[in-house]
Amino acid sequence: MAIADIHERGGRGLLPWIKSGEPMIWLNAAAVSLSVVAVLGLLFLLAVRGFSHFWPRDVMLVNATYQGQERVLLGEVVEQVQVSGEQLREAGFELAGAGPFYGRSLIKQGNRDFFPSDFVWVLDEQLGERRYPAHVMVVERLEWGNFYGTLISVSRDGELLADASGEPAALWRAFQDLIDETLAVREQIGDIERGEIGANNYQMERLRLRERSLELEGALDTAAQAELAAERAALDVRYAALQEALYALYDSVDGFTYGARLADGREVELPVSKVVRAFRPNAMDTADKAWMYLKKLWEFLSAEPREANTEGGVFPAMFGTVLMVILMSIMVTPFGVVAAVYLREYARQGFVTRTIRVAVNNLAGVPSIVYGVFGLGFFVYFVGGEIDQLLFREALPSPTFGTPGLMWASLTLALLTLPVVIVATEEGLARIPKSIREGSLALGATRAETLWRVVLPMASPAMMTGLILAVARAAGEVAPLMLVGVVKLAPTLPLDGNYPYLHLDQKFMHLGFHIYDVGFQSPNVEAARPLVYATALLLVILIALLNFTAVHLRNRLRERYKSLEN
Structure with a gap:
C-alpha cells in the first residue's frame, strides 16, 4: 500500500479503515x-547441513x-566457528594474540582404531601451513x-601386487581392482x-512350529515324525551346502590387504574386506566429485545403516515409514468413514450425538504418547496375547503378536488419526445438498443405494482431505511408535x-525414530550430526x-463430482 494512500485513508478517519477489515x-x-519464509529457511538449513555431508571434501595435511x-x-575441515578470546583464556588456552575472537576448526581425522578420537577441535592459530597432497586417500x-x-x-x-616403489597409478589401480572384487564377493555373501x-532358517522355524502344533494336538505319530525328520534332514543338507559356499566366499577375500601410512x-x-570405497579427493576435479556425491547420496537412500546408524543409508527406515503409513491409511479410512456416515446419515441428532462429536474432537487433542501406552496395553498385551493363545500356541512362550510389531504400530496410529478422518468426512457429508439425496430417492433408489452410489462418491474429496491430514500427522509421530513396534535396527x-x-x-x-536415535543416542555425536539433518x-x-x-x-475426485454439486 502506498504512503499517500495511507495518509488519504487517515484523513478520512482511521477508525472506518480499521472497521473495514483491511488491516x-x-x-x-x-x-x-x-x-512461508520460516519453512523455506528450515528446509534450506536441512538441505545445506545434511546433503552437503556427502560432498567429497579436500583432505588437509597440517602441523x-x-x-x-x-x-x-x-x-577434513567439517566446521569452522568463531570463539571469544576471553572464554579461551578462562579455559586455559595460551593465545599469542590479544584479539576478541579466534577461529576454531573441527577436523575429522578418522582412524578411530588408531587415534583416541576421530574428531578434534583446533584453534586456527595453532595450525601451521595447510597442504593438500594429491596422493592422500580416504577409505x-x-x-x-x-x-x-x-x-x-x-x-x-600374502603376495605383494604393488607398492609405493613402483608407479603410483599402478598401485592405485591394483587397490581399486581388489576393492571391486571384494564388493562383488560381499554382494554374493549378502545374497546367501x-x-x-x-x-x-525360516523353513526350519516353520517346521519346528508345525511339529510343536502336532504335539499339542496329539497327532505326532510315527509317520508324522518320519515326514518331519525327512524335511529337516533336507533342510540341514541345504544349510550345510550354503555354509560351505559362504565360508569359501569369505576365504576368497580374507587375504586381500592394503598397507597405508598414517599422518x-x-x-x-x-x-x-572392510572397505566400502576409496578415493583421493585432492586429486579429483568437480565432475569427479559430483559423480562421487551422487554415488554416496544413492547409498544413503538405498543402503542399510552401519556403525551405530552414524554411517551408511536409511533405506530400511524409509521402507518401514512408507509401509506403516500405507497400512495405517488402510485401517483408518474404513473406520473413519463408517463412523462419520453413521453420525451424519443414520444417528438421531440429539444430545447423545452431540456428546459423541465433542468426544471425537477432544480425542484429536490427546497427546500421542497416551495412544502409545494404550496401544501397548490393549493391542499388544491384551489382543496380541489372546491371538497368541488362540492361533499361535505352538510358538509360546515366545510371543508372535503379543509383542510390539508393525500391525500394532499401524493400528495405534490409525486410532490416533481416526478423529481427523471422522471430522473431515462428516463435514464433507454435511456439504452435500439435501436435494441430491431426495432426487435419488425419488428416482427409486433405496437409502443404501443413495448412500453408496451418490453420497459417498461426492464426499470422497472430503475423505481424502481427512486421509491427507492423517498421513501428515502419523508419518512424523515417534513417541507412540517407541512403545508399539519401532526399533533401532531391524535385521530384515x-x-x-x-x-x-x-x-x-x-x-x-x-x-x-531414526532421527531421534542418531541425534540423541549416538555414541559419536559429531559423525551423526549431518545425518540428522x-x-x-x-x-x-x-x-x-x-x-x-x-x-x-482428491483433486481428480473433486473435478469428477463438481457437476453434481452444482
Whole structure:
C-alpha cells in the first residue's frame, strides 16, 4: 500500500479503515509470508547441513600444536566457528594474540582404531601451513569409520601386487581392482546370508512350529515324525551346502590387504574386506566429485545403516515409514468413514450425538504418547496375547503378536488419526445438498443405494482431505511408535519373499525414530550430526510426496463430482 494512500485513508478517519477489515488482511498476509519464509529457511538449513555431508571434501595435511604437543593432522575441515578470546583464556588456552575472537576448526581425522578420537577441535592459530597432497586417500569402511592416510602397498594372500616403489597409478589401480572384487564377493555373501540362508532358517522355524502344533494336538505319530525328520534332514543338507559356499566366499577375500601410512608416520596393514570405497579427493576435479556425491547420496537412500546408524543409508527406515503409513491409511479410512456416515446419515441428532462429536474432537487433542501406552496395553498385551493363545500356541512362550510389531504400530496410529478422518468426512457429508439425496430417492433408489452410489462418491474429496491430514500427522509421530513396534535396527524388512510375505508381527525401522536415535543416542555425536539433518529433510520430502499423491487423487475426485454439486 502506498504512503499517500495511507495518509488519504487517515484523513478520512482511521477508525472506518480499521472497521473495514483491511488491516486484518494485511496482517494475515504478513503472517503467511513469515510462515512461508520460516519453512523455506528450515528446509534450506536441512538441505545445506545434511546433503552437503556427502560432498567429497579436500583432505588437509597440517602441523598443529594440539593439547600441548606438536602433531601432524590429516583430515577434513567439517566446521569452522568463531570463539571469544576471553572464554579461551578462562579455559586455559595460551593465545599469542590479544584479539576478541579466534577461529576454531573441527577436523575429522578418522582412524578411530588408531587415534583416541576421530574428531578434534583446533584453534586456527595453532595450525601451521595447510597442504593438500594429491596422493592422500580416504577409505570408507564397514567398521571404525573413515581411514585417512597414504597408500603404500597392496597384497593378495600374502603376495605383494604393488607398492609405493613402483608407479603410483599402478598401485592405485591394483587397490581399486581388489576393492571391486571384494564388493562383488560381499554382494554374493549378502545374497546367501539374507536370501538363501534366511529362507532356509525360516523353513526350519516353520517346521519346528508345525511339529510343536502336532504335539499339542496329539497327532505326532510315527509317520508324522518320519515326514518331519525327512524335511529337516533336507533342510540341514541345504544349510550345510550354503555354509560351505559362504565360508569359501569369505576365504576368497580374507587375504586381500592394503598397507597405508598414517599422518604420524606409522605404517599399518588393513583388510580390504572392510572397505566400502576409496578415493583421493585432492586429486579429483568437480565432475569427479559430483559423480562421487551422487554415488554416496544413492547409498544413503538405498543402503542399510552401519556403525551405530552414524554411517551408511536409511533405506530400511524409509521402507518401514512408507509401509506403516500405507497400512495405517488402510485401517483408518474404513473406520473413519463408517463412523462419520453413521453420525451424519443414520444417528438421531440429539444430545447423545452431540456428546459423541465433542468426544471425537477432544480425542484429536490427546497427546500421542497416551495412544502409545494404550496401544501397548490393549493391542499388544491384551489382543496380541489372546491371538497368541488362540492361533499361535505352538510358538509360546515366545510371543508372535503379543509383542510390539508393525500391525500394532499401524493400528495405534490409525486410532490416533481416526478423529481427523471422522471430522473431515462428516463435514464433507454435511456439504452435500439435501436435494441430491431426495432426487435419488425419488428416482427409486433405496437409502443404501443413495448412500453408496451418490453420497459417498461426492464426499470422497472430503475423505481424502481427512486421509491427507492423517498421513501428515502419523508419518512424523515417534513417541507412540517407541512403545508399539519401532526399533533401532531391524535385521530384515517386514516385506520379503517368505510366506506370508507381509510379516505384520515384525518390528521395523522408522525415519522419525531414526532421527531421534542418531541425534540423541549416538555414541559419536559429531559423525551423526549431518545425518540428522539429511534424514530430517528426507522425512519431510517423504511426507510431502505422500500428501501430494493424496492431494492429486482428491483433486481428480473433486473435478469428477463438481457437476453434481452444482
